[in-house]
Amino acid sequence: MELDFLATVLLSSLSSASILLIATLGLAVVYGLMGVINLAHGEFLMVGAYSALTATQIGLPYPLAIPFAVAMTMLIGATVELLIIRKLYGRIFDTMLATWGLGMVFNQAAVLIFGTVSPGIGMPQWNFQIGDYSLAFYPIAMIFVAAVMLAFVYFLMTHTVYGMKARASIQEPQMAQAIGIDSSRVNTMTFAIGCGLAGFAGAILLPIIPATPSMGLFFAVKGFLTVVVAGPVALTGSAITALGLGGGASVTASFMTSVVGDVFFFLMTALLLWLYPLGISANWRRKL
Amino acid sequence: MFKVTNATGGYGKTTIIRDVSLEVKAGEIVALLGRNGVGKSTLMRYATGLIRATSGYVEIDGEMAPPSPAKRARLGLGYVPQGRFVFPRMSVTENIAVAAASNGFDAKKTVEEMLEDFPLLRPKAADLAGGLSGGQQQVLALARALAIRPKILLLDEPTEGVQPSIIDEMAGVLKRINADREIAMLVAEQNLDFCLSISERAYVMEKGAIHMETDRDSLRADKELQQELLGV
Numbered sequence: 001m002e003l004d005f006l007a008t009v010l011l012s013s014l015s016s017a018s019i020l021l022i023a024t025l026g027l028a029v030v031y032g033l034m035g036v037i038n039l040a041h042g043e044f045l046m047v048g049a050y051s052a053l054t055a056t057q058i059g060l061p062y063p064l065a066i067p068f069a070v071a072m073t074m075l076i077g078a079t080v081e082l083l084i085i086r087k088l089y090g091r092i093f094d095t096m097l098a099t100w101g102l103g104m105v106f107n108q109a110a111v112l113i114f115g116t117v118s119p120g121i122g123m124p125q126w127n128f129q130i131g132d133y134s135l136a137f138y139p140i141a142m143i144f145v146a147a148v149m150l151a152f153v154y155f156l157m158t159h160t161v162y163g164m165k166a167r168a169s170i171q172e173p174q175m176a177q178a179i180g181i182d183s184s185r186v187n188t189m190t191f192a193i194g195c196g197l198a199g200f201a202g203a204i205l206l207p208i209i210p211a212t213p214s215m216g217l218f219f220a221v222k223g224f225l226t227v228v229v230a231g232p233v234a235l236t237g238s239a240i241t242a243l244g245l246g247g248g249a250s251v252t253a254s255f256m257t258s259v260v261g262d263v264f265f266f267l268m269t270a271l272l273l274w275l276y277p278l279g280i281s282a283n284w285r286r287k288l
Numbered sequence: 289m290f291k292v293t294n295a296t297g298g299y300g301k302t303t304i305i306r307d308v309s310l311e312v313k314a315g316e317i318v319a320l321l322g323r324n325g326v327g328k329s330t331l332m333r334y335a336t337g338l339i340r341a342t343s344g345y346v347e348i349d350g351e352m353a354p355p356s357p358a359k360r361a362r363l364g365l366g367y368v369p370q371g372r373f374v375f376p377r378m379s380v381t382e383n384i385a386v387a388a389a390s391n392g393f394d395a396k397k398t399v400e401e402m403l404e405d406f407p408l409l410r411p412k413a414a415d416l417a418g419g420l421s422g423g424q425q426q427v428l429a430l431a432r433a434l435a436i437r438p439k440i441l442l443l444d445e446p447t448e449g450v451q452p453s454i455i456d457e458m459a460g461v462l463k464r465i466n467a468d469r470e471i472a473m474l475v476a477e478q479n480l481d482f483c484l485s486i487s488e489r490a491y492v493m494e495k496g497a498i499h500m501e502t503d504r505d506s507l508r509a510d511k512e513l514q515q516e517l518l519g520v
Contacts, residue, residue, distance in 0.1 A: 161386070161389040161390075161395070164378065164382050164385060164386040164389065165386060165389075165390060167375065167377065167378055167382075168375045168378065168386050171375045171376060171377055171378065172373045172374075172375055172376075174338050174357075174373075175367075175369065175373045175374075175375070176375075177337075177338070177356070177357040177358050177361075178336050178338060178357050178358075178361060178367045178369070179361055179367075179386070179387040179390060179391075179432060179433070179435075179436055180358045180361030180362050180387065180390040180391045180436055181358055181386070181390045182356075182358045182390075183358070232377075233377070285377075285416055285418065285419060286377070286416075287377055287378065287379070287416070288377070
């Protein structure tokens with residue numbers, strides 16, 4: 001009985017941490033490999049969610065709606081990089097302002113097109129039992145999705161030529177150019193991938209988090225803090241931070257209230273940034 | 289083969305090199321001498337395109353060099369910067385592979401070739417470059433530059449921070465590369481002995497300009513100039 005409760009708490013906390021990680025990974029890629037903080041990340045997630053929703057509404061099955069959302073957000077991401085981000089390289093605060101503004105535009109555009117309330121997506125509600133407790137299957141499946149997503153990004157960045165070029169470009173930008181890497185093309189690709197990951201997150205989380213124009217804000221804040229706490233080893237750092245902060249907050253919330261969970265999240269963030277101003281991974285010897 | 293003509297440039301509004309012209313012929317090793325702060329590194333960066341030219345131009349292998357550093361690399365300009373600047377969170381293998389792949393060469397083959405040529409890198413192949421010693425990083429920076437199959441190699445203070453026993457070895461390595469691969473080299477140095485051991489000809493820089501052109505024998509004979517270059 002007690003054990004069942006603990007297992008339930010553990011699973012659902014792991015699931016919350018995974019959801020945070022899924023929503024954050026795109027941000028981590030863009031920050032970790034371009035040094036750009038994309039404050040419109042949450043809105044890209046929202047665009048992904050609406051793309052998937054619209055796709056299902058016009059009759060596409062949900063599994064096909066996800067790649068559609070990824071393609072849409074990658075395309076928009078590449079366009080945004082070419083038109084805006086490219087002109088602001090190395091100006092981190094200007095990029096933040098620009099992407100923040102862009103987020104507002106996306107947000108209002110969504111209000112105009114879709115209105116402020118939108119229908120959820122009809123998904124079968126599968127549940128399973130642990131002792132007396134019933135858990136929804138889909139949120140728990142996100143643990144697996146987060147693991148696969150993490151493995152995919154890690155493979156992409158460490159085992160492909162593009163990934164090597166992207167890492168070289170952020171580690172020593174001038175030397176990367178001097179050995180023949182066309183860094184502006186690499187950056188367009190990286191930003192598009194980051195946005196595509198946000199789109200994927202919006203689409204895959206749609207059955208849990210319905211699409212609303214302002215849904216991005218919730219993820220933007222926690223995702224942003226996760227990435228900053230993670231530091232330069234963006235991928236491993238973000239995974240561990242999401243697990244620690246997101247999971248910790250969720251455990252705290254299940255024993256107390258969700259407000260206490262959030263307080264835990266922000267206090268821990270402040271504490272970690274005080275201890276590790278450059279992020280927890282500043283001195284790690286790891287690739288990504 | 290490699291030519292810099294009337295190079296003028298610097299950082300922001302500060303001009304550091306003025307009207308510098310020099311030439312490296314095919315297969316030649318030329319030294320660029322001068323004390324600290326005379327503009328040797330700036331000239332190197334001008335040649336790679338990493339700083340914008342106020343005026344002047346660069347020719348690589350008889351072709352006018354485009355402004356983009358990446359395109360210059362593809363024309364055959366290799367660069368080993370002062371301070372090495374290897375990619376610290378990438379493995380030794382990846383440092384070489386990314387350079388080869390970015391220029392359309394087979395990454396695996398190039399890495400194997402470089403590990404063959406620089407055996408001291410082999411046991412470190414899977415290690416992150418940031419964890420290597422200064423000398424090892426210098427060798428890696430050289431291997432990375434060679435991976436793009438350059439026709440002209442710019443080396444900026446390759447002996448800086450490298451222990452004396454390895455400096456001798458490095459002179460041998462550079463001579464071998466020069467002979468085997470017919471790669472021309474421009475070497476900026478403060479280490480006079482090192483330069484005399486590898487190059488036939490030298491340019492001496494002073495206050496951002498070429499002060500004189502000389503060769504090995506006259507440099508050996510000119511004690512006064514040696515004193516000046518050694519900064520004593």
